[in-house]
Amino acid sequence: MDKQKWEPKIVAFVCNWCTYTGADLAGTSRMKYPANTKMIRVMCSGSIDPVFILKAFERGADGVLISGCHPNDCHYNAGNFHARRRWDFFHELLDFIGIEKGRLQFSWISASEGKKFADVISKVTKDIKALGPFTDYQKMNSEFTAFFPEETAEDHEVLNKVEEIV
Amino acid sequence: MTVRVLPGSVKIFSGVEYSTDYKYMCSDPGQNLIKEAIHKYRLDAIVVGSCSPHMHERTFRNAAVSAGINPFMVEIANLREHCSWVHDDIESSTHKAIELVRMAIEKVKRDKPLTKINVPVTKRVLVIGGGIAGIQAALDVANAGYEVVLVEKEPSIGGHMSQLSETFPTLDCSQCILTPRMVEVHQHPKIKLLSYSEVVKVEGFIGNFKVTIKKKARHINEDLCSGCGLCITKCPIKKKAYNSFEEDLAFRSAIYIPFPQAIPNIPVIDETVCTYYKTGKCGMCVKVCDRQAIDFDQKDTMLVADIGAIIVATGFKLYSIDKKSADSKYKGYGEYGYGKYRDVIDGLQFERIASASGPTSGEIKRPSDGKEPKKIAFIQCVGSRDDSKGISYCSKICCMYTAKQAMLYKHKVHDGEAYIFYMDIRAGGKMYEEFVRRAIEEDDVKYIRGRVSRIYEKNGKYIVKGEDTIAGMPVEIEADMIVLATAMIPQDNAADLARTIGVPYDKYGFYNESHPKLKPVESTTAGIFLAGACQSPKDIPESVAMASAAACKTIILLSSDTLEREPVVAKVNEDLCAGCFYCKKVCPFGAVEVKDVKDINGIVYKEVAYINQGVCQGCGTCTATCLSKSIELAGFNNEEIFAEIAAL
Numbered sequence: 003m004d005k006q007k008w009e010p011k012i013v014a015f016v017c018n019w020c021t022y023t024g025a026d027l028a029g030t031s032r033m034k035y036p037a038n039t040k041m042i043r044v045m046c047s048g049s050i051d052p053v054f055i056l057k058a059f060e061r062g063a064d065g066v067l068i069s070g071c072h073p074n075d076c077h078y079n080a081g082n083f084h085a086r087r088r089w090d091f092f093h094e095l096l097d098f099i100g101i102e103k104g105r106l107q108f109s110w111i112s113a114s115e116g117k118k119f120a121d122v123i124s125k126v127t128k129d130i131k132a133l134g135p136f137t138d139y140q141k142m143n144s145e146f147t148a149f150f151p152e153e154t155a156e157d158h159e160v161l162n163k164v165e166e167i168v
Numbered sequence: 169m170t171v172r173v174l175p176g177s178v179k180i181f182s183g184v185e186y187s188t189d190y191k192y193m194c195s196d197p198g199q200n201l202i203k204e205a206i207h208k209y210r211l212d213a214i215v216v217g218s219c220s221p222h223m224h225e226r227t228f229r230n231a232a233v234s235a236g237i238n239p240f241m242v243e244i245a246n247l248r249e250h251c252s253w254v255h256d257d258i259e260s261s262t263h264k265a266i267e268l269v270r271m272a273i274e275k276v277k278r279d280k281p282l283t284k285i286n287v288p289v290t291k292r293v294l295v296i297g298g299g300i301a302g303i304q305a306a307l308d309v310a311n312a313g314y315e316v317v318l319v320e321k322e323p324s325i326g327g328h329m330s331q332l333s334e335t336f337p338t339l340d341c342s343q344c345i346l347t348p349r350m351v352e353v354h355q356h357p358k359i360k361l362l363s364y365s366e367v368v369k370v371e372g373f374i375g376n377f378k379v380t381i382k383k384k385a386r387h388i389n390e391d392l393c394s395g396c397g398l399c400i401t402k403c404p405i406k407k408k409a410y411n412s413f414e415e416d417l418a419f420r421s422a423i424y425i426p427f428p429q430a431i432p433n434i435p436v437i438d439e440t441v442c443t444y445y446k447t448g449k450c451g452m453c454v455k456v457c458d459r460q461a462i463d464f465d466q467k468d469t470m471l472v473a474d475i476g477a478i479i480v481a482t483g484f485k486l487y488s489i490d491k492k493s494a495d496s497k498y499k500g501y502g503e504y505g506y507g508k509y510r511d512v513i514d515g516l517q518f519e520r521i522a523s524a525s526g527p528t529s530g531e532i533k534r535p536s537d538g539k540e541p542k543k544i545a546f547i548q549c550v551g552s553r554d555d556s557k558g559i560s561y562c563s564k565i566c567c568m569y570t571a572k573q574a575m576l577y578k579h580k581v582h583d584g585e586a587y588i589f590y591m592d593i594r595a596g597g598k599m600y601e602e603f604v605r606r607a608i609e610e611d612d613v614k615y616i617r618g619r620v621s622r623i624y625e626k627n628g629k630y631i632v633k634g635e636d637t638i639a640g641m642p643v644e645i646e647a648d649m650i651v652l653a654t655a656m657i658p659q660d661n662a663a664d665l666a667r668t669i670g671v672p673y674d675k676y677g678f679y680n681e682s683h684p685k686l687k688p689v690e691s692t693t694a695g696i697f698l699a700g701a702c703q704s705p706k707d708i709p710e711s712v713a714m715a716s717a718a719a720c721k722t723i724i725l726l727s728s729d730t731l732e733r734e735p736v737v738a739k740v741n742e743d744l745c746a747g748c749f750y751c752k753k754v755c756p757f758g759a760v761e762v763k764d765v766k767d768i769n770g771i772v773y774k775e776v777a778y779i780n781q782g783v784c785q786g787c788g789t790c791t792a793t794c795l796s797k798s799i800e801l802a803g804f805n806n807e808e809i810f811a812e813i814a815a816l
Contacts, residue, residue: 009260013816019692026220029249037260040267041250042812043221044804045736048754049788051806057813074663075672075680077692078787080756088792114684120254 010064010130012039014123015054017047017082020071020112027116035123038130039067046070048081052092055106056099059139065105065130069122072110082110104133169252169261174217178269183277185209194224199231206235213241213276217269219248238281240735240803245272267816274811282735282802287782289375290476291726292317296367296669299327300708301700301715302481303349308719309479310358314726317473318353319381320363324430325350327483331413331516333523333530335708336572337603343429343525350431362471363432370478370669371758373783374695375731377475385466387437392461395433399423399453399462408441411527415517417535418527423453428525437464477695477722480679481715482665484701486514487551487559487655497676498558501550504623504652510536511630512623512650514550515569522576532580534649537628541648544577545632546570546588547620551655553591559655559676564705566653567594571604573651574613586613587645589620589634597707616643623650656705670756671696678704689718694733694785697721736786736803738779744798745776751790751799752777759783760790 016022022043028035044050047070055066068089076082089108096103107129109122175187186209190198193216202214214237216228221244229239245268255261291314295306298320306318318325329335330350332342353359362381369380405422413426422442423435443450444464454462489501489512500506511534513521524530534541548570552563567590574586593615595601607613618635625631632645658677659665666673671691672680679702682690689697697718700711725731740751742765752760763778777799779790788801800806 011816013813022220023222026222026246026249029220029253032253034256035254037251037255037257037264040264040271040816041246042271042809044788044809045801046787046789049792049801049804051792053806054809054813057810058816061813061816063813063816071672072675075674076756077672078756078785078789079667079670079672079693080754081787081789084754084789084793 008135010038010127010135011062012065012067012126012130013058013063014039014041014067014069015044015047015050016041016068016111017070017077018043018045019077020075020110021047021069021119023113024111024115024119027113028119029116031116033116033120035120036127038127039123046076046078046081047085048076048078048083050085052088055092056139059101059105059136064136065107065126065133067107067109067122067126069109069111069119072112075112100138101136102133104129105136169247169255169265170258173262174265174269177266178217178273181270181273184273185211193218194227199227202228202231203235206232206237212237213243213279215243215245215269215272215276217245217247217265217272220244220246220250238283240282241276241279243272243276243279245269271812271815274815275808278805278808278811279803285733285735285737285781286730287373287375287733289726289729289731290377290474291315292473292475293477293479293722293726294319294367294377294379294473294475295479295481296665297327297481297483297700297702298322298325298353298361298363299481299483299700299711300329300346300349301483301702301711302327302479303346303353304712304715305479305481305699305719305722306353306359307349307356308716309722310356312719312723314358314723316356316359317379317381317475318359318361319365319367320361321366322426323364323386323434323436324426324432325353325361325363326427326429326431328516329708330427330429331415331519331523333519333526334572334576336568337597337599339572339575341524343523347429347431350429354431361432363434364436365471367665367668368470372475373757373759373785374693374733375476375725376782377478377695379473379475379478381471381473383469383471385468386434387439387463387466388434389461389463389466390432390434392459393434394459394461395425395435397425397435398456400425400435402452402456404450404452405441405443409438414520414527415514417517417520437462477697477725478669479697479699479715479718479722480665480669480671480691480702481699481711481718482659482662482702484656484705485659486516487557487657488514489550489652489654496558498551498657499556501557503621504547504550504650505625509623509625509630509650510534511541511648512652514652514654515566515573518573518651522573522580530580532577532584539648540581541584542581543585543645543647544574544587544649544651545620545630545645545647546574546586546651546653547632548588548590548653549619549655550652551657552653557655559657561655561676561705562594563653563656564594565656565707567592568597568600568603568707570651570653571595571607571613575607575611578611578613586611587632587647588613588615589632590615590617591619597709618643656701658702662702669693669696671698678702689714689721695725733782734786736801737781737784738786738788738790738799738801740777740779741798741800742776744796746796746798747775747777748795749777750793750795751779754789754793756787756789757783757785759785 070082403421410416411420491500491506520526618637620634662677699715699718764772
């Protein structure tokens with residue numbers, strides 16, 4: 003792959019109340035950061051399932067960022083504590099499942115920290131760029147789909163008919 | 169970002185029937201565009217690529233409703249705050265915009281119509297804290313016709329305002345304006361006053377809280393006591409306990425009322441000093457009380473109240489310069505003697521000295537030898553705005569009260585000299601700047617811009633070493649008394665109480681408002697409101713304004729019989745649920761209940777989790793914790809999030 007042209011694909015799972023709002027503030031304040039990160043809004047960082055992260059890697063993400071409210075500042079009082087505990091543990095497992103630890107990053111960004119949001123996104127983008135593209139999971143994914151071919155349009159029609167009949 | 173290519177680009181995604189662009193989609197014509205498109209193309213879901221959903225989500229949802237589709241079939245792709253405003257590169261940002269829209273399309277395809285949830289409302293308000301903010305909030309709510317339970321941890325309501333001598337910028341007597349309010353609270357038929365009580369447990373949710381309140385034992389039967397005060401005068405224990413209302417500048421008896429105008433005017437027995445609790449003898453108060461109101465065996469009692477909304481007005485305390493323990497988040501002032509000099513006092517102590525009802529009857533006397541100080545130094549920003557002491561914020565009121573105190577001193581000691589060391593004068597407020605000018609120009613208070621590096625005692629005087637940064641030279645003043653304007657900090661138990669009632673707090677312990685500009689009195693927990701200095705340092709007018717605002721918000725809440733809530737709540741798939749109840753452990757709101765599943769004969773064959781939709785706030789922590797993935801958060805379920813991930 004052409005290293006010069008390659009741009010990392012980063013997924014950020016952010017909570018609605020702090021980081022998403024912080025990102026809004028970064029926008030309102032016209033702070034600039036690289037366009038590689040796409041955000042998925044969830045209500046609380048506590049609701050981010052580790053499966054989401056694996057799914058993101060499987061779908062071609064080169065890096066994942068998780069961000070929520072600062073400890074004690076959670077809109078739901080304790081969601082980010084559960085998240086923190088979960089991520090501490092999950093982070094250790096990443097190596098084991100063949101993903102470099104650096105590809106998954108965490109941060110606390112409050113609704114008033116637009117600047118921090120822009121800085122974090124820039125830093126994460128830089129870090130992931132340095133790590134290079136992440137292809138292992140996609141390779142595995144293609145092997146998997148080769149083994150279980152995806153449904154074709156015909157399959158769909160058949161299925162739909164079956165549904166109608168049922 | 170090039171907007172004009174977007175409609176064509178996103179049109180190709182499966183499921184998209186129609187796409188267009190318009191400059192102001194949130195305007196009336198823009199909304200009409202959406203409504204017309206819904207009718208014309210018979211759309212069942214819409215995606216708006218616009219500003220943040222925090223801005224106009226409601227606008228577009230309402231537009232969808234008026235065109236006949238469910239409001240939750242609307243998704244917003246944030247193309248302004250998260251894309252066009254933050255990226256310079258046109259190509260990559262346009263690309264990102266298309267992807268963001270695609271994610272929203274994939275999500276909206278899986279969205280399900282949701283309906284708002286109705287919950288009943290208990291028409292009773294709990295106000296925690298009986299300072300000026302709590303008093304104001306309680307009166308406002310009660311005058312609107314709703315029942316109020318006012319809980320105060322001290323034996324009397326009144327708070328810090330009752331300790332003040334005069335108030336800025338009018339110099340009117342603090343107690344004279346406060347005590348009528350206190351009496352009004354006492355006499356109000358709608359207010360139930362629980363003094364010497366604390367909130368120990370809050371369960372439930374907006375409109376339906378269940379609050380447990382501990383009524384501490386006064387050792388006085390409140391129904392019998394007439395408040396004559398004979399027990400207090402006859403109590404032989406006179407000098408064993410400091411009077412905390414007088415900021416430890418005087419003593420009080422073992423049985424006491426905090427101050428003469430206390431509401432309720434019922435004494436409290438301090439078990440730690442009372443002879444009866446040590447030796448089982450004395451009982452002087454029992455002998456003199458002709459109403460038999462003294463009850464040594466009284467125990468703490470627990471009360472449970474159904475509450476619809478809570479106003480938290482727990483106020484502040486003053487930072488002290490004492491040496492702190494190593495694990496404290498604050499540091500003391502060794503350079504000012506860690507509080508070992510008796511004539512180095514704080515602002516509240518000066519208020520008591522200046523107060524006509526205080527220990528010196530309003531004469532300015534220094535605590536060590538009772539002499540009138542001829543030279544007095546005030547030091548502002550002690551703790552405040554000082555990162556090295558652990559407080560980086562401005563306490564906001566000290567500039568004003570220091571000016572006031574210097575003025576009061578000059579009014580009482582005409583030949584005295586008053587010096588004020590300051591960093592900046594922050595006198596923002598109606599008539600505030602004029603007040604400071606009056607202190608300088610009319611009362612000849614000497615303002616020195618600079619910090620004090622050291623205070624030490626020499627021949628009964630206190631040497632204040634500082635710097636005059638305007639003159640650019642060191643200064644040294646031989647003062648008789650020093651008043652420190654110490655920082656306002658949260659109450660000691662602020663964090664514990666926050667956890668009890670379920671409101672978030674910042675790193676200092678001040679409670680967090682829901683939105684710093686648009687929701688300044690709401691906490692982030694629905695149905696809990698904030699008033700006064702528990703949220704951040706405030707002066708009296710601000711506390712009162714905030715209390716009235718919180719009361720108003722509460723009244724709005726109670727004015728309807730049922731409450732509409734966003735339907736973003738978790739729901740359990742009972743077939744899949746294995747009954748491990750991990751969700752119950754992690755739920756911050758106690759929304760998860762145990763439900764029995766019965767077979768056709770009515771025999772329970774398994775227990776599953778059940779989520780009370782009124783209690784659930786929709787954080788989704790349970791969904792991530794659930795091992796069998798049997799909990800879904802409406803509006804953010806796994807299928808929707810997977811679709812978003814897949815659309816990247």
